[in-house]
Amino acid sequence: MTAPSDPPADRMNILIGISGGIACYKVATLVSRLAQTGHDVTCAMTDSATRFVTPLTFETLSGNTVYTSLWQHGRYSYAQHIELARWADRVLVAPATANIIAKVTHGICDDLLSTILCAVPQSTPRFAAPAMNADMLANPAVQKNISALQDELGYTLIGPDSGWQACRTSGAGRMSEPDELYDTITK
DSSP states (O other), rough: OTTTOOOOOOEEEEEEEOOSSSTHHHHEEEEEEEHHTEEEEEEEOOTGGTSOOHHHHHHHHHHHHOOOEEEEEEEEOHHHHHHHHHHSSEEEEEOOOEEEEEEHHTTOOOSHHHHHHHSOOOTTTTEEEEEEOHHHOOOOHHHHHHHHHTTTTTOOEEOOOEEEEETEEEEEEEOEEEEEEEHHHOO
16 A cells, blocks of 8 residues: 555545435445545534434544634635635545535535535546435435436446435445445546
8 A cells, every 4th residue: 555655646635525414424435445545535414413423533543634614714815615626636425415415416505515516627536325214215205316426427426326325224325335436536
């Protein structure tokens, strides 16, 4: 494995958008692996996401500031949502909840993450890892939004998989594993 001090020739700036679902815990493994292999990783979290895993976890693993508010100062002193969107070579939304998928597909910009995602240039590769209960995933409105995310907005979907869910059932909607996310966004 490459040490962080020796960035790979294909080093990328990767923005991870973390929305509020229990699958947030899997994203910590992904962020750690990306940083360990020399990629520059920055995370933007919804308020709901911070209730599952703290920003400090992702800040420690990535070595970078974690953004949680439109009003937070960090790397940029102006139009931070625009600059973060332009900075990224790749964008991954994980977990991509029904809520954030709906916001993105309908252009709703009411928090930092949805605002950044609206500003990401269409030429930037964008990925989403859906994660939700099987019944939510089967909802026709959610299916319509997922189709729009992929077909109209050009996001590459990673998963969802089937398996055990936090609601104590098994079914479709489980977020893909960190290895699959890593392999997909870094190729």
